[in-house]
Amino acid sequence: MDFLGKRYLFTPGPVPVSPRVLLTQAQPITHHRLPEFSEILREIREGLKYLFQTKEEVYFFASSGTGAMEAAIVNLFSPGDKVIVVEAGKFGERWRELAETYRLHPVVISLDWGRAVKPEMVEEVLRLNPDAKAILIQACETSTGVKHPVEEIAKLLRDKETLLVVDAITALGVYPLPMDEWGLDVVIAGSQKGLSLPPGLSFVAFSQKAKKVSQSATLPRYYFNLQKEAKAYQKDTTAYTPAVSLLLGLREMLRRIRELGLDFLHRHSEALSLACREAVLALGLELFPEIPSQSLTVIKAPSGLNTGEFLRHLRDRWGIVFAGGQDQLKGRIIRITHMGDQTAFDLMIAISSLELGLKLFGVDVPLGAGVKRVEEVIFDYLKER
Amino acid sequence: MDFLGKRYLFTPGPVPVSPRVLLTQAQPITHHRLPEFSEILREIREGLKYLFQTKEEVYFFASSGTGAMEAAIVNLFSPGDKVIVVEAGKFGERWRELAETYRLHPVVISLDWGRAVKPEMVEEVLRLNPDAKAILIQACETSTGVKHPVEEIAKLLRDKETLLVVDAITALGVYPLPMDEWGLDVVIAGSQKGLSLPPGLSFVAFSQKAKKVSQSATLPRYYFNLQKEAKAYQKDTTAYTPAVSLLLGLREMLRRIRELGLDFLHRHSEALSLACREAVLALGLELFPEIPSQSLTVIKAPSGLNTGEFLRHLRDRWGIVFAGGQDQLKGRIIRITHMGDQTAFDLMIAISSLELGLKLFGVDVPLGAGVKRVEEVIFDYLKER
Numbered sequence: 001m002d003f004l005g006k007r008y009l010f011t012p013g014p015v016p017v018s019p020r021v022l023l024t025q026a027q028p029i030t031h032h033r034l035p036e037f038s039e040i041l042r043e044i045r046e047g048l049k050y051l052f053q054t055k056e057e058v059y060f061f062a063s064s065g066t067g068a069m070e071a072a073i074v075n076l077f078s079p080g081d082k083v084i085v086v087e088a089g090k091f092g093e094r095w096r097e098l099a100e101t102y103r104l105h106p107v108v109i110s111l112d113w114g115r116a117v118k119p120e121m122v123e124e125v126l127r128l129n130p131d132a133k134a135i136l137i138q139a140c141e142t143s144t145g146v147k148h149p150v151e152e153i154a155k156l157l158r159d160k161e162t163l164l165v166v167d168a169i170t171a172l173g174v175y176p177l178p179m180d181e182w183g184l185d186v187v188i189a190g191s192q193k194g195l196s197l198p199p200g201l202s203f204v205a206f207s208q209k210a211k212k213v214s215q216s217a218t219l220p221r222y223y224f225n226l227q228k229e230a231k232a233y234q235k236d237t238t239a240y241t242p243a244v245s246l247l248l249g250l251r252e253m254l255r256r257i258r259e260l261g262l263d264f265l266h267r268h269s270e271a272l273s274l275a276c277r278e279a280v281l282a283l284g285l286e287l288f289p290e291i292p293s294q295s296l297t298v299i300k301a302p303s304g305l306n307t308g309e310f311l312r313h314l315r316d317r318w319g320i321v322f323a324g325g326q327d328q329l330k331g332r333i334i335r336i337t338h339m340g341d342q343t344a345f346d347l348m349i350a351i352s353s354l355e356l357g358l359k360l361f362g363v364d365v366p367l368g369a370g371v372k373r374v375e376e377v378i379f380d381y382l383k384e385r
Numbered sequence: 386m387d388f389l390g391k392r393y394l395f396t397p398g399p400v401p402v403s404p405r406v407l408l409t410q411a412q413p414i415t416h417h418r419l420p421e422f423s424e425i426l427r428e429i430r431e432g433l434k435y436l437f438q439t440k441e442e443v444y445f446f447a448s449s450g451t452g453a454m455e456a457a458i459v460n461l462f463s464p465g466d467k468v469i470v471v472e473a474g475k476f477g478e479r480w481r482e483l484a485e486t487y488r489l490h491p492v493v494i495s496l497d498w499g500r501a502v503k504p505e506m507v508e509e510v511l512r513l514n515p516d517a518k519a520i521l522i523q524a525c526e527t528s529t530g531v532k533h534p535v536e537e538i539a540k541l542l543r544d545k546e547t548l549l550v551v552d553a554i555t556a557l558g559v560y561p562l563p564m565d566e567w568g569l570d571v572v573i574a575g576s577q578k579g580l581s582l583p584p585g586l587s588f589v590a591f592s593q594k595a596k597k598v599s600q601s602a603t604l605p606r607y608y609f610n611l612q613k614e615a616k617a618y619q620k621d622t623t624a625y626t627p628a629v630s631l632l633l634g635l636r637e638m639l640r641r642i643r644e645l646g647l648d649f650l651h652r653h654s655e656a657l658s659l660a661c662r663e664a665v666l667a668l669g670l671e672l673f674p675e676i677p678s679q680s681l682t683v684i685k686a687p688s689g690l691n692t693g694e695f696l697r698h699l700r701d702r703w704g705i706v707f708a709g710g711q712d713q714l715k716g717r718i719i720r721i722t723h724m725g726d727q728t729a730f731d732l733m734i735a736i737s738s739l740e741l742g743l744k745l746f747g748v749d750v751p752l753g754a755g756v757k758r759v760e761e762v763i764f765d766y767l768k769e770r
Contacts, residue, residue, distance in 0.1 A: 003403040003581055003641045003726050004653065018388040026411075196388055256388045268389065317770045319728065341388050343704065345734040352733045352760055360768055367760050372753025375737055379752070383745055385702045 010350050011323045012142050012170060012296040013193040015340025017249075018256075021197060025249040032244055038236035040251055045233070047254025048203065051195075051262070052187055053178035058205040059229045060250075062243040065169040065190030068202035069098060071224035072165050072186045076210065077133060078218040079103040084125055084135045084162075086117045090143035090326045091167060095136040102219050107132060113329055114144045114298075116291040119152040126156060133213070134163040134185070139171035142193070143326050145289040145298030145335060147175075154182045163210055169193050170295040173257065174269045174339060185210040191246065194295065196340045197253055200246045267381075269294040272338040272347055275377035279351045279370035283358070288333050296337040299354075302363045307331045310361050320353040344378040395735050396708045397527050397555060397681040398578040400725025402634075403641075406582060410634040417629055423621035425636055430618070432639025433588065436580075436647070437572055438563035443590040444614045445635075447628040450554040450575030453587035455483060456609035457550050457571045461595065462518060463603040464488045469510055469520045469547075471502045475528035475711050476552060480521040487604055492517065498714055499529045499683075501676040504537040511541060518598070519548040519570070524556035527578075528711050530674040530683030530720065532560075539567045548595055554578050555680040558642065559654045559724060570595040576631065579680065581725045582638055585631045652766070654679040657723040657732055660762035664736045664755035668743070673718050681722040684739075687748045692716045695746050705738040729763040 001007070009016050030037060048058035061067050077083070081104045085095045088111035099106035107129050109121055122135065135157070139150050154164050163185035171177050172187065173194035179187045185207040192199035206214060206226065214226065228239040257265065273294040277287060280299050288298040301307045307324055308331060314320040323335040336350050351370040358365045386392070394401050415422060433443035446452050462468070466489045470480045473496035484491035492514050494506055507520065520542070524535050535551055542549050548570040553562050557572065558579035564572045570592040577584035591599060591611065599611065613624040642650065658679040662672060665684050673683040686692045692709055693716060699705040708720040721735050736755040743750045 001403065001405045003406065003638060004645065004728065006403070006726060006728050006731075008730060018386065018391070020386045021388065253388060260389065318730070318767065320730070341391060343389065343391055345393065345703070345705070345738060346391075348733045348737045348756065349730040352756065353730060356760055356764055356767060359764065367764070368753060368757025371733065371737065371756040371760070375741055375752050375756070379741055379744065382703065382741060 005319065007319045007321060008346070008349050008353075009321050009340070010336045011321055012335055012337040012339065013190070014199050015192060015196055015337055016342060017196060017198055018341040021249040021252050024252040025198070025245040027245070027248060029244055032238065032242050040247065041236055041238070044247060044251050044254060047251065047258065050258055051173060051254065052205050053262070054180045054187070054205055056179070056205050056207060057230065057233060058203050059226055059233075060201055060203045060242075061224065062200060062246070063202045064199060065167070065188065065193070065202050066094065067224065068188045068190065068204040069094065069167055071202075071204050071226065072188060073098045073102055073104070074217070074219040074221040074224055075206070075214045075226045076163065076165070076186070076217050077102065077104055078216070080105055081133045082107060082129060082131055084109065084122070084129060084132045086122070086135065086137040086148060087111065088115050088117060088144065088146060088148070089113045089138070089141035091138050091141055095167070099136065114146065114288050114290060116146045116289070117148050119149055119156060122153050123156055126160070126162065132162050134165050136165045137167070139166050139168040139177055140174070140293040140295045142170045142296065143329065145293055145296050147289075147291050147293035150177065150184070151182050154184055158183060163213060170339065171293070173262075173265055174295045175266050175293070176262075179205060179207070183207070191250065193339055195253060197249055198246065200243050201250060269338050271378060271381035272342065272344060273297060275344065275347055275374045276336060276338065276351065278377050279373045282373035283355060283365045283370045295339055296335050299334045299336070301332050301334060302358065305358070305361055305363055307334065310357060313360070314353055314357050318353055318357075320349070320357075344382060347374055347378070390704065392704045392706060393731070393734050393738075394706050394725070395721045396706055397720055397722040397724065398575070399584050400577060400581055400722055401727060402581060402583055403726040406634040406637050409637040410583070410630040412630070412633060414629055417623065417627050425632065426621055426623070429632060429636050429639060432636065432643065435643055436558060436639065437590050438647070439565045439572070439590055441564070441590050441592060442615065442618060443588055444611055445586055445588045445627070446609065447585060447631070448587045449584060450552070450573065450578070450587050451479065452609065453573045453575065453589040454479065454552055456587075456589050456611065457573060458483050458487055458489070459602070459604040459606040459609055460591070460599045460611045461548065461550070461571070461602050462487065462489055463601070465490055466518045467492060467514060467516055469494065469507070469514060469517045471507070471520065471522040471533060472496065473500055473502060473529065473531060473533070474498045474523070474526035476523050476526055480552070484521065499531065499673050499675060501531045501674070502533050504534050504541060507538050508541055511545070511547065517547050519550050521550045522552065524551050524553040524562055525559070525678040525680045527555045527681065528714065530678055530681050532674075532676050532678035535562065535569070536567050539569055543568060548598060555724065556678070558647075558650055559680045560651050560678070561647075564590060564592070568592070576635065578724055580638060582634055583631065585628050586635060654723050656763060656766035657727065657729060658682060660729065660732055660759045661721060661723065661736065663762050664758045667754045667758035668740060668750045680724055681720050684719045684721070686717050686719060687743065690743070690746055690748055692719065695742060698745070699738055699742050703738060703742075705734070705742075729767060732759055732763070
């Protein structure tokens with residue numbers, strides 16, 4: 001914030017937000033029941049359908065992404081319902097905890113953190129549990145940087161009753177995840193990740209199949225009640241007070257997303273993540289995830305590095321904010337996001353601070369090798385711009 | 386501004402401003418005659434004395450830097466007064482134009498743009514013109530990136546009546562220029578350069594010797610009347626309506642400057658400019674100025690490069706804003722500033738975009754050599770942070 005006290009945010013949520021969105025949100029507060037706000041809501045709903053690539057309504061809440069995960073659970077299930085949970089990190093764990101909290105019957109596919117689930121594993125568990133109401137999965141497991149094979153898993157469910165519930169909080173807007181085309185039943189997003197907005201909004205969309213299931217769900221729900229929201233939507237309003245300022249920012253962002261196009265956003269993340277991974281390898285470091293997501297790059301901490309001290313030094317002295325590992329990965333990984341208002345040039349800052357920081361902490365890295373590799377990779381991308 | 390439409394400003398004024406200053410300036414407008422505003426003015430005046438390293442009052446105007454240059458002229462001179470002008474670029478030319486406009490008698494030390502004046506040249510011209518009322522000079526000639534030897538010239542004037550009038554618009558806050566210690570008679574600054582603020586404010590301080598000369602000056606002056614300002618200062622106010630929002634930003638910035646200390650700021654610019662010059666050389670390019678200033682790095686355009694097209698491409702496609710040359714230097718140089726709210730990491734963006742841009746435009750540069758060199762130079766600086 002301060003002069004020469006700049007912060008460079010490379011955390012996988014919150015992410016840097018564009019000045020235009022921030023200024024839009026700084027407008028005087030309006031009231032959500034005024035007629036002009038209905039117009040805003042209509043525009044947002046259309047923009048969200050474009051982003052989710054769906055004909056269904058996308059509902060939003062003033063909540064963190066976890067709120068929308070909970071909304072999916074309470075609107076779909078009844079106590080005792082069997083659900084298959086892919087648990088390969090912190091957010092898979094969250095699916096399991098939600099299932100347990102609401103007394104569902106979770107069948108957990110538990111993988112080492114850093115692994116990606118294989119479609120065959122899911123197929124096998126499905127075969128043994130044909131009565132499973134749903135599969136709960138992350139498109140991108142943010143805690144490990146892993147991308148799960150959502151498209152392939154969706155294919156397994158084509159002619160089955162089992163629903164596919166996808167936490168796409170760090171995937172939507174980053175790489176392709178067309179809801180209707182792939183037949184995803186529930187897609188969940190959050191504002192401060194793939195959507196490049198401040199935290200505070202979550203999103204959830206239900207397929208027709210999910211809506212049907214939802215009608216017989218008996219779990220208690222009040223705030224996260226999608227039927228109530230659906231009714232309000234018909235009157236171009238919301239059930240409860242919406243986060244007015246955040247929605248103005250969302251409208252601005254959705255306009256920009258349509259202007260740029262989803263293909264552009266996907267190519268952008270693809271170029272940045274590829275350049276980052278290549279730079280990491282050029283520095284002689286190793287990638288952590290089995291199948292890396294384009295949303296963030298997760299690096300194995302070099303042996304002997306005190307990761308906590310390293311990350312604190314970069315943050316407090318140089319203003320560079322990377323993320324470390326959570327829970328069992330604490331001290332073992334470094335996470336750098338490619339989400340948010342970042343260009344290829346910002347990646348130069350991430351990689352140069354990584355190089356300089358590692359050198360300062362006694363890790364033998366070839367200074368300059370990473371940033372050179374970034375340049376080589378992004379040159380092809382930039383020359384098309 | 387837009388998402389993925391980020392701008393990276395490397396022009397030698399305006400320069401990037403810290404978010405804290407921008408937010409400070411976004412406060413509701415206050416009135417400049419309210420009692421609390423007097424308190425703000427008193428604090429600003431003390432802060433400016435620290436920055437200028439002087440016991441004298443520093444006056445400010447709502448104007449560009451040129452306004453303060455004009456203020457110096459009209460408050461010091463009478464028609465026909467002889468002044469020695471060091472003209473080695475666009476801003477030396479401005480001194481001459483001001484002198485001509487006010488019908489002074491300028492004796493011009495004219496140098497090729499890119500050259501720095503030598504103290505011996507000034508000594509010789511002084512010997513031939515002992516009746517010169519003043520020497521008008523730039524501390525840093527922004528159009529060429531040259532640093533003139535102000536300290537040495539001040540020494541020549543120690544026991545003389547001739548005043549030294551220093552345009553320090555791109556020098557103050559960047560490198561040492563202690564007004565009282567060096568015996569500078571007039572020091573001029575602008576907000577959007579060395580001070581790292583938005584454009585709109587200019588500053589001028591007079592030594593006791595300059596104040597005495599000022600008393601017999603007969604040039605017409607109304608807005609830029611320092612005696613009027615001095616009287617207003619005694620009542621803790623200003624002669625005319627001050628730029629209220631900009632002054633709130635100035636107060637914030639002056640606080641931060643005292644917090645960091647001038648030494649820190651000077652070391653910072655020294656490190657960034659050294660790293661940039663070294664990177665330029667590592668790319669096989671040439672520096673333009675004879676004696677380079679720490680305020681900006683000026684690069685000779687590689688032969689065959691269409692500089693205008695190159696700068697437009699970087700600006701319009703990649704969001705990187707460098708400056709080209711003015712007037713006779715148009716198409717011949719590229720200017721990159723080190724002023725403003727920039728850290729060593731921002732320099733990585735400047736140099737990588739320079740490398741990538743030159744390569745795209747067919748100039749044979751060793752991709753990665755510049756950024757590597759930046760890292761090597763800033764490593765020593767960063768490890769002290």
